[in-house]
Amino acid sequence: MCGIVGYIGENQAAPILLDGLSKLEYRGYDSAGIAVFNDYNLEVAKAKGRLSVLAEKTDNGCGVRGSMGIGHTRWATHGEPSDVNSHPHLSMSGRFAVVHNGIIENYISLKKELSGKGFEFISETDTEVIAHLFEYYYNGDIMDAMIKVINRVEGSYALGVLCSEYPDQFIAVRKSSPMIVGLGDNENFIASDVTAILKYTRDIYYLDDNEVVVLKKDSVKVFNKDKEEVIKEKFTVDWDVSAAEKGGYEHFMMKEIEEQPKALRDTISPRIKDGKIVLDDISLTTKDIKNINKIYIVACGSAYHTGVVGKYVIEKMCRIPVEVQVASEFRYCDPIINNNDLVIVISQSGETADTLAALKEAKNHGARILSIVNVVGSAIANASDDVIYTWAGPEIAVATTKAYSTQLAVIYLIAAYMAEKLGMLTSGEYAKFIEEIESLPDKVEEILKSKEEVQYLASKFFNCHSIFFIGRNLDYAVSMEGSLKLKEISYIHSEAYAAGELKHGTISLIEDGTLVIALATGQELFDKTVSNVKEVKARGAVVMGITTEKHENMEDVADYIVKIPATHEMLLPSLTVIPLQLFGYYVASLKGCDIDKPRNLAKSVTVE
Ligand code: F6R
16 A cells, blocks of 8 residues: 655666555555655656556656656545545645555544645645645744654655755654665665665665655655654665566566465575574564463454464464454454563564564553564564564565465464473474475475466456355365465455354355365264365365375365475465465466555555
8 A cells, every 4th residue: 555766876767666566556446656856956746546547647757857756656545546645745836745544543633733824735634734734834944844744644654755944855754664774885765664765776775764864865864753864774675676676477466376386495494504593583582482371363364364363273283272353343342462472463564563562562551562574674573572573575466375374374374482491292203293384385496396287267257246165174264365366366256164164154145156175184973074175065065175195085075186285284275275276366367357456455564
C-alpha cells in the first residue's frame, strides 16, 4: 500500500521516480504522482490509474524537468482514487509538496483547526493536512517546521517533503511506516523499500521512528526530534537487481515459487551448526523457555496460516499451549497475557498495520515478543524483543509463496530448538528432525520438477465455481493456505474445512462434480481423512488427493492423485503446500487473471 520514492542528484529526477515507483507497484495502488523542483517552483503531475497513465502524461518523465523530486503510488483510504486525491499534495502557497504513506489519525481535528485559520482543502485525504501544517509552521527553517508537524500528527507516516525555498535539499521522516534512505554517488534517495532503488545503489540507512533525514546531492544527515545529528550505520543490501526482477518468468509468483528451495536453504543452513540448531538471533535462554506459560502466535493471512501450523508443531514437540489469532481480532479481544507468555508475531513485510498493533498490545501486557519477519529493519522487526529473519529475499507477487515457506522453516527451527532445551526430544529424535529439515529444500525441488502434473490438473478444473479443501491437523492448516492461494489469485470461491467438520453443515454444498482437494499426508489420521473423502465422493464430488509416496490407499478413493515425498510428519506442510501453490497459479493463469497483482489486494497492508 502506498509507495514513496525521492531523488536528489545530477540526473533528471522524474524518470528515476517513475522507474522507482514501477518497482513499488506490487505494493498495490490506484493512482500515482510526482513533484519535481524545476529551478523555479514545484511542478506536480498526478494521474488516477496505472503508472503508465502518469508516464504518458509526463512523456516518461521527460516533460517534468529538474534533478530533485518525490513520487508516490497511492492506495486509496481517505477519498476515492482520483487525480485530486493523489499525492503529492501541495500546501496552499505551493511552497511545500508532500508524499505520505500511512494514516494521520487526528486529521479531522487538524483539518478543522487549519480551516479555521483560513487554509483551504481541495482533496479528501488525510495527507493534505500535513502540507498545510508545514505552511503554517514554516518560519524559514524547514527542520523546525518538520519537528512541529510531527509533534502534531498522530498515527503512522512516512513523509517525503520538498520545499521550493530549499532548492538543494529535501527532507523526510518515518514513524510506523516503512522508508529507507539510499546512499548513492552524488545522488541520494528515499524509498518505501529497497527494490525501488536497487538499480542505483545497495547502500542504505534504516530510519528509526521520528528520525528526520535531510538529503542533499552529496550528503545525507539524520537528526532526532531534538535536532541532534544521529550517526547511522550503513547497510549494504546483498540482493542484486535480478532479485527484484522477473528474470524471464511470466510472473513474479512463479519465479518466487521456483525460488523456494534457495530461500529455504538460506533460511535454514546458517542456523544449523554441528548438528545443532543455533538461534544466535534470539536472546531467549533455556530458563526463559522453561518459564514460558503460554505462546500466542499473531499474524494475518498466510502468515496466520503459518501460525496454525506452528500451533500443531510447537504443542506436539514442546507441550506448551499455543493460541493462534488473527492480528485484527487479537488487538480487540482484551487478550489475557502476562510476562511469562511469549508472543510470536509473523509477517513477511514487517509492516502490516494490524500485526504491528497486535504486537504493541501484547507488549503493553508485558509479553516478550519474538517476530519472524522477512524485511530487515521493518517496523515489526524494530518493535520486537527478538527477530528471526526469513531469508526469502524480496517477495514481489502479492500472493506469498517463498515467504510462507521460509516462515514455516523458522517455526520448525523454533519448535525443535525449544523442544531440545526442554528435554522433550532424545538426541536421536533431535538429530533426525534436523536431518529432515535440512533435506526440505531438495524435496521441494523434487516436487517442482513435476509441476506439469499440477498444470494438467489445473487445466481440468479452472472452470470450477467453487472448490473445497479438506484435511485434518497439519493437513487442515495447509488446506487453509491452499484455499487462500487459489481464491486470491483466481477469484474462484473456495473454502478450507477440517475434514471431520464437513458433515456438520458444509457437506450440503457438495454436489455432482464439485471439486474437493483432500490433503491426507499425515500417518495417524490418514484413514480418517480417507473416510471423509468417501463421504464427499458418495455425494458426487470429484476428489483430488494430495498424499505422500508412502500412502497407497488414496488411489482407491480419489479421482486424481498428487504425490509428495515423505518426510518427518511435522514437516509435511512444507511439501504439501507446493502443489497447492502451483494449482492456484496455473488455474489463475488459465483464467487470464492478473496473477501478481490480484484485484483489490495490496502486498503490504498498512491500514487497519
Ligand atoms: C496472501 C498474503 C497475505 C499476507 C498477509 C500478511 O498470499 O500474502 O495474506 O500473508 O497480508 O502480510 P505480512 O506477512 O506482510 O504481514
